[in-house]
Amino acid sequence: xxxxxxxxxxxxxxxxxxxxxxxxxxxxxxxxxxxxxxxxxxxxxxxxxxxxxxxxxxxxxxxxxxxxxxxxxxxxxxxxxxxxxxxxxxxxxxxxxxxxxxxxxxxxxxxxxxxxxxxxxxxxxxxxxxxxxxxxxxxxxxxxxxxxxxxxxxxxxxxxxxxxxxxxxxxxxxxxxxxxxxxxxxxxxxxxxxxxxxxxxxxxx
Numbered sequence: 001x002x003x004x005x006x007x008x009x010x011x012x013x014x015x016x017x018x019x020x021x022x023x024x025x026x027x028x029x030x031x032x033x034x035x036x037x038x039x040x041x042x043x044x045x046x047x048x049x050x051x052x053x054x055x056x057x058x059x060x061x062x063x064x065x066x067x068x069x070x071x072x073x074x075x076x077x078x079x080x081x082x083x084x085x086x087x088x089x090x091x092x093x094x095x096x097x098x099x100x101x102x103x104x105x106x107x108x109x110x111x112x113x114x115x116x117x118x119x120x121x122x123x124x125x126x127x128x129x130x131x132x133x134x135x136x137x138x139x140x141x142x143x144x145x146x147x148x149x150x151x152x153x154x155x156x157x158x159x160x161x162x163x164x165x166x167x168x169x170x171x172x173x174x175x176x177x178x179x180x181x182x183x184x185x186x187x188x189x190x191x192x193x194x195x196x197x198x199x200x201x202x203x204x205x
Contacts, residue, residue, distance in 0.1 A: 008062045010069065010076055011131035017055035017083050018124040024048040024090045025117040025186075031094060032105045032113045042094040049091040056084040071130075071200050078196050079127075085189040086120065093182035100175040108159035109176070112152060112183045119148040119190040126197050135201045142194040149194075152187035156180055 024045050031041045059080040063069065069076060126141035159180045163173045 008066050018127045022120050022124045025120040029113045029117050032110045035105050038098045042098050045094040049087050052087040056080050082189050082192045086186050089182045089186040093179050112155050115152045123193050135205045142198050145194040149187050149191040156184040
């Protein structure tokens with residue numbers, strides 16, 4: 001009889017979850033660059049969002065069944081939640097494009113989408129270093145994530161300035177403002193992940 005459950009490889013699940021977020025961010029850049037068949041693109045992002053939910057629930061379920069964890073339980077929970085948040089925001093942005101029946105991307109949306117993708121890619125790289133306890137590289141990635149988050153913030157402000165200064169249609173302003181906000185929030189959640197990773201490094205280095 002087995003009294004102890006098999007050890008859960010949380011890092012492997014996190015790596016899959018992070019790769020899934022990167023896939024969604026890559027798709028969103030594709031949406032912005034091509035801006036055709038929006039409903040089909042959005043459906044693909046939604047499927048990834050649902051897959052992300054599965055990873056999140058898997059982590060939380062196994063966390064509740066695991067007595068000894070490789071890193072603090074609250075850090076595992078927070079990391080899973082923030083990754084899920086990033087994916088939810090990307091899906092929200094993709095969904096709004098179809099709901100709002102927009103016909104073309106703005107240069108600001110394309111730039112923000114690419115910057116969010118670059119940030120998400122760094123998040124994935126940092127998470128891949130957790131298992132091997134490669135803390136020096138994690139810290140380097142976190143610094144770059146923070147720099148990119150600042151860049152997205154600046155891009156968000158520029159996008160809003162353009163909306164209110166140049167766009168006359170108030171409905172269009174409302175639509176794009178919401179999409180910009182989802183992208184900016186996704187970038188903020190990436191920064192949250194960096195903060196969690198830095199806390200893990202401090203506890204375990």
